[in-house]
Amino acid sequence: xxxxxxxxxxxxxxxxxxxxxxxxxxxxxxxxxxxxxxxxxxxxxxxxxxxxxxxxxxxxxxxxxxxxxxxxxxxxxxxxxxxxxxxxxxxxxxxxxxxxxxxxxxxxxxxxxxxxxxxxxxxxxxxxxxxxxxxxxxxxxxxxxxxxxxxxxxxxxxxxxxxxxxxxxxxxxxxxxxxxxxxxxxxxxxxxxxxxxxxxxxxxxxxxxxxxxxxxxxxxxxxxxxxxxxxxxxxxxxxxxxxxxxxxxxxxxxxxxxxxxxxxxxxxxxxxxxxxxxxxxxxxxxxxxxxxxxxxxxxxxxxxxxxxxxxxxxxxxxxxxxxxxxxxxxxxxxxxxxxxxxxxxxxxxxxxxxxxxxxxxxxxxxxxxxxxxxxxxxxxxxxxxxxxxxxxxxxxxxxxxxxxxxxxxxxxxxxxxxxxxxxxxxxxxxxxxxxxxxxxxx
Numbered sequence: 001x002x003x004x005x006x007x008x009x010x011x012x013x014x015x016x017x018x019x020x021x022x023x024x025x026x027x028x029x030x031x032x033x034x035x036x037x038x039x040x041x042x043x044x045x046x047x048x049x050x051x052x053x054x055x056x057x058x059x060x061x062x063x064x065x066x067x068x069x070x071x072x073x074x075x076x077x078x079x080x081x082x083x084x085x086x087x088x089x090x091x092x093x094x095x096x097x098x099x100x101x102x103x104x105x106x107x108x109x110x111x112x113x114x115x116x117x118x119x120x121x122x123x124x125x126x127x128x129x130x131x132x133x134x135x136x137x138x139x140x141x142x143x144x145x146x147x148x149x150x151x152x153x154x155x156x157x158x159x160x161x162x163x164x165x166x167x168x169x170x171x172x173x174x175x176x177x178x179x180x181x182x183x184x185x186x187x188x189x190x191x192x193x194x195x196x197x198x199x200x201x202x203x204x205x206x207x208x209x210x211x212x213x214x215x216x217x218x219x220x221x222x223x224x225x226x227x228x229x230x231x232x233x234x235x236x237x238x239x240x241x242x243x244x245x246x247x248x249x250x251x252x253x254x255x256x257x258x259x260x261x262x263x264x265x266x267x268x269x270x271x272x273x274x275x276x277x278x279x280x281x282x283x284x285x286x287x288x289x290x291x292x293x294x295x296x297x298x299x300x301x302x303x304x305x306x307x308x309x310x311x312x313x314x315x316x317x318x319x320x321x322x323x324x325x326x327x328x329x330x331x332x333x334x335x336x337x338x339x340x341x342x343x344x345x346x347x348x349x350x351x352x353x354x355x356x357x358x359x360x361x362x363x364x365x366x367x368x369x370x371x372x373x374x375x376x377x378x379x380x381x382x383x384x385x386x387x388x389x390x391x392x393x394x395x396x397x398x399x400x401x402x403x404x405x406x407x408x409x410x411x412x413x414x415x416x417x418x419x420x421x422x423x424x425x426x427x428x429x430x431x432x433x434x435x436x437x438x439x440x441x442x
Contacts, residue, residue, distance in 0.1 A: 145352060148359060152366035153377045161267040161372040163254035168263045172432030173214035176266040176375075176383050177256060179244070180207030180275065180318075180335070205244040205252065206319065207335050210262065211383055217434045219386035219395040221339075222425075223332035223442075228400070229407065229414035230259045239411050249372075259417075260426045266379045267372030274368020275318075276311030278342060281364035283357065284308040285341045287317060295320040314338060327406075328415070332399060333442065340391025343384050396434065399442040401425060 161177075182205070208224040226241040232255050235246055243255040253264045270278075279285055288306040293316075295301075300316030300323075302309075309317055318338050324330035351357055371380070389395045401421035407414050425440050 144355060145358070148362045149377055149381075152362040153380075155363075156366040157370050158373055159249050159267070159269065159370050161249040161253050161264075162374065163250045163257070165254070167254075168257050168261055168430075170263045170265070171430045173212060173429075174265050174379070174382065175262050175429075176211040176213075176268060176379070177253060177264045178207070178209040178211055178339075178383075179205050179249070179252070179267070179269040181244075181269055181271045181370075182206040205241045207332075208240065208252075208256075209336070209339075210256070210260070211386060212262070212429050212434070213382060213386045214429075214432050214434050217432075219389055220398050220429070220434050220437060221336060221387065221390050221395065222398045222400065223336060224256065224400060225328050225332065225402075225415045227328055227413065227415045228259075229409050229411060229416055230255060233258060237410070239414060242411070261423070261430055262426055266375040266383070268375065268380070268383065269370040270368050271370075272315060274364070276315050277364040278361070278368050279309070279311040279314040281357070281361040282342065282345045282351065284310050285314055285338065285345060287314075287338070287341065293317065293320060293323065295323040297322060329399070329405065336397050337391075339387060343387040344391050347384065347388055396437055396441050398425065398437060398440045401440060 205226060208226060210222040210224060211219065212222070213219045224240060226239065228240040229237060230240050230243075232238050232243045232246065232251070234251075235242075238246075240255065244252045247254075249267060249269065253267065256262075257264055286306060286308050289302055289304050292304050293300055293302040295316065298316040298319045300313070300320045302313060302317065318331065318335045320334075321327055321331040326333075345351070346361055351361060365380075369380070386395065390397060401418040402415060403418040404416040407416045421440070425437060428434065428436055
């Protein structure tokens with residue numbers, strides 16, 4: 001068999017030469033003599049290397065005593081052929097260079113926020129504490145301003161004022177009916193004498209006003225004379241204040257809506273005692289009289305000139321009409337002036353700064369105002385802001401145009417409206433436009 005085709009021989013050659021193995025054409029098979037000579041040379045070289053190593057070891061460590069053992073016997077030359085060695089020993093693959101391990105990475109840490117800046121060393125600690133106390137006090141004050149009206153609103157009484165049946169369509173803006181009642185049932189005899197209300201039974205409206213706040217433009221306050229001769233639904237013609245005594249707030253709202261063409265959105269009613277308490281809660285109201293005011297029926301006796309009116313005197317001021325040369329028209333003018341003065345003082349900075357005054361005012365309003373079912377705290381605040389604007393000159397104070405201020409009717413001395421002019425005035429309000437109402441200002 002040709003040795004070039006012997007697979008076992010080829011494996012031996014691969015193990016011997018590795019990757020630099022000569023080609024098969026450059027090799028030849030040695031004969032027996034050559035193999036024996038090659039094996040003899042290898043044995044002799046191994047014996048010489050072993051003897052040299054033993055001598056060097058003996059020179060480094062001289063023996064203390066002679067010991068005969070197998071280690072003293074020189075190794076026998078190996079007679080194994082290269083083929084046997086290749087067969088018995090496992091083949092070893094050439095070692096590959098091992099890459100050095102990567103350098104250790106530093107541990108990853110989570111980014112932290114920069115430390116808070118410390119206050120300058122020179123700033124005193126007392127100043128920081130003082131600023132903190134001021135902030136807490138300001139927050140408490142704001143909570144107080146919001147919480148007190150909410151508490152007062154829950155204590156205020158409500159009344160059903162929305163009528164049933166056909167009603168005018170809702171106009172742009174908000175219309176509020178303000179009513180001053182002359183009810184005396186809740187007053188003691190002593191309070192009636194103090195306030196000069198008289199002892200008449202029943203409940204009537206002493207004051208009626210329409211407050212209209214448009215979506216844009218100036219708000220207006222319209223006085224409705226109590227002796228206006230109007231048509232009351234279900235009761236024919238009578239004075240306007242009779243509607244309340246005949247059917248309460250619902251009939252009064254229905255009568256006002258029918259005669260003005262305006263839809264009433266909110267309702268607020270104040271009695272004699274409540275009005276007096278509100279004036280006292282704001283610390284009195286300053287009014288200027290052109291001439292002395294003396295009226296036995298309202299127990300009013302005020303000198304001419306500017307003066308601060310208490311609750312009792314303010315009530316007499318707005319109720320007196322018999323001693324007024326202009327009668328009910330003059331009284332309506334005083335009522336509008338008094339309402340503007342009360343609202344202006346109620347919304348002054350001193351009211352909000354002084355916690356006692358703020359509390360007394362809110363509690364007085366909650367006990368004095370009888371509000372409609374659909375009238376909320378925002379409606380009360382909006383009405384107050386509109387009255388403040390009107391009293392400050394940013395709105396209009398109007399009176400219903402009259403045809404006859406002293407007409408004789410089946411209901412007695414009455415006031416007749418100018419139907420054409422009144423329809424024009426209320427029609428502009430129904431359209432949400434108050435720019436052309438200056439000619440009706442009084």
